[in-house]
Amino acid sequence: MNNLRSYIKISKLFWVGFLMAMTLFSCVPTKNIREANINVPERYKNLTNDTLNTATVKWKDFFSDSYLIALIDTALTHNQELNIMLQKIGMAQNNIKAKKGEYLPFVGIYAGADVDKVGEFTRNGAVEKNLNIVEEEAFPEPLTHFSVGLSASWELDVWKKLRNEKKAAVLEYLASVEGKNFMVTQLVSEIAGAYYELLALDNQLTIIQQNLDIQQDALKMVKLQKEAARTTQLAVRRFEADVYKNRSNKYQIRQQIIETENLINFLVGRYPQPVKRNSETFLNRKIDTMYSGIPSQLLTNRPDIKQAELELLASKLNVKVARAHFYPSFGIKAGIGLGAFKTKFLTSTPESLAYHLVGDMVSPLINRNAIKATYNSANNKQLQAVFDYEKVILNAYMEVSNRLSKAENLKESYFLKGKQVEGLTQSIDLSIQLFKSARAEYTEVLQTQREALDSKIELIETKRNQLLAHVKLYQALGGGWN
Known part of the structure; x- marks a missing residue:
């Protein structure tokens, strides 16, 4: 039920943005x-x-x-x-x-590694402190992260x-x-x-x-x-x-x-x-x-x-x-890859599998000089x-x-x-x-x-x-x- 309400809210926001964009289109100058x-x-x-x-x-x-x-x-x-x-x-x-x-779509390959240490009295720190991991009872500290995969972007x-x-x-x-x-x-x-x-x-x-x-x-x-x-x-x-x-x-x-x-x-x-x-x-x-x-x-x-x-x-x-x-310009961004805090877990699928898909619309609104x-x-x-x-x-x-x-x-x-x-x-x-x-x-x-x-x-x-x-x-x- 909550998912349905969220979907309705997103749809309303989309149509509001679309109508605003159409209103702006009527203001686009034309010269013969x-x-x-x-x-x-x-x-x-x-x-x-x-x-x-x-x-x-x-x-x-x-x-x-x-x-x-x-x-x-x-x-x-x-x-x-x-x-x-x-x-x-x-x-x-x-x-x-x-x-x-x-x-045409831009497709690239990425690989990365980073290390991060957060305080225990933060949201992320509290979650890490109380979450058990299968092989180890707590998150490693500092937390490392390794990732590899493909990313794509495309302006429609x-x-x-x-x-x-x-x-x-x-x-x-x-x-x-x-x-x-x-x-x-x-x-x-x-x-x-x-x-x-x-x-x-x-x-x-x-x-x-x-x-x-x-x-x-x-x-x-x-x-x-x-x-x-x-x-x-x-x-x-x-x-x-x-x-x-x-x-x-x-x-x-x-x-x-x-x-x-x-x-x-x-x-x-x-x-x-x-x-x-x-x-x-x-x-x-x-x-x-x-x-x-x-x-x-x-x-x-x-x-x-x-x-x-x-x-x-x-x-x-x-x-x-x-x-x-x-x-307005319409764009799509997507990515799929593998991510884990230790390299030995990168091949553990589907647990290490990560992906995302984003669609956006951007239209000039103010200061179009x-x-x-x-x-x-x-x-x-x-x-x-x-x-x-x-x-x-x-x-x-x-x-x-x-x-x-x-x-x-x-x-x-x-x-x-x-x-x-x-x-x-x-x-x-x-x-x-x-x-x-x-x-x-x-x-x-x-x-x-x-x-x-x-x-x-x-x-x-x-x-x-x-x-x-x-x-x-x-x-x-x-x-x-x-």
Whole structure:
């Protein structure tokens, strides 16, 4: 009868606690965060809705230069920054395992020994004094206790808090993988850009040397003219000054070549050494046609967009996790083992057998400000992820739009600069012939040589910019990581 009354009292307490918890649930805050706007224009400016996209081309097929391919291949293995990112991915993967283990039961083994002496005029002391033991008439004093067994604890994931944490960890891991892919696209683009810069510098050095040869021949001619009293010492000095200027420029370009080589070596993850390359065919390099596809393909091709999307999904789950902290948590604890005051009694079962089973419910009641602050922060982070996702999409569209326009304009610019170089190159010989026949001033010869040199340098720079724009457009479309 007494057991029944105790059971009724416990049931009443349980239901009172349950009703109090349900009352608290009605006070749990809720915030509605707007969805991200992922609408993009149907097509790029002045282009058709052709879905053919160069971004799907693997980087080894995109580049045709074997030296450049070898550099990129080495960098993908030895680049320190990329390897640091790979370790972060490994940590994110380990976090998944940790979160997965949290919603499974924790089981451990224990073994212990302790000694205890209580006063006789206490409850425990009085019991021990008057209780007879089978083999010995009294408890040993001091009292020892030995135990061994298994213990288990398990938090019941009623509100899916732990499972959502695990799902969020998975999404964060996938986002880190996409972050690595985006880093690869940047690395490929940076190495290609530095490589083309190196080829351009080599060609500029060659052009300056060729121009020096022309200027030195012109200087000899002017000196002869001066000896024949057909020109002045001023003309000789002006021609000499131009020779010295171009000799100085040679050293500047050589320094730029060293720095560019070292940049490539740094990206590749090795100490300074000569970079193998083929600079002779630089100006004749063919630039393949690029296919931009449609803007909506950016959502699946660009790693940074996919990373932002995964981070947004993870932030939504983190909001659910933060909200679950308002709800009560349910736990189960259990244990079974053997216990005795002497080791020889440990195997005496069932007398030495001990076990326990406990179920509890804990719910936040007073001073929930910390939980509210965590929940509000999770909502703020989710809204931040929404804006970041939209920003990345907008930036991707702008990048493609700008680089499509740049590639087209550079194509026209290179064609016209080629015509300019052709005309000024012919003007050099013509100006010298006119000067020899006293039909042109020496300043005209100098000006023509300078303009021809500048135009050739600009032609090389335009070709370099063309190749860079080609690579940057490939990166903007989402290519380079596969």
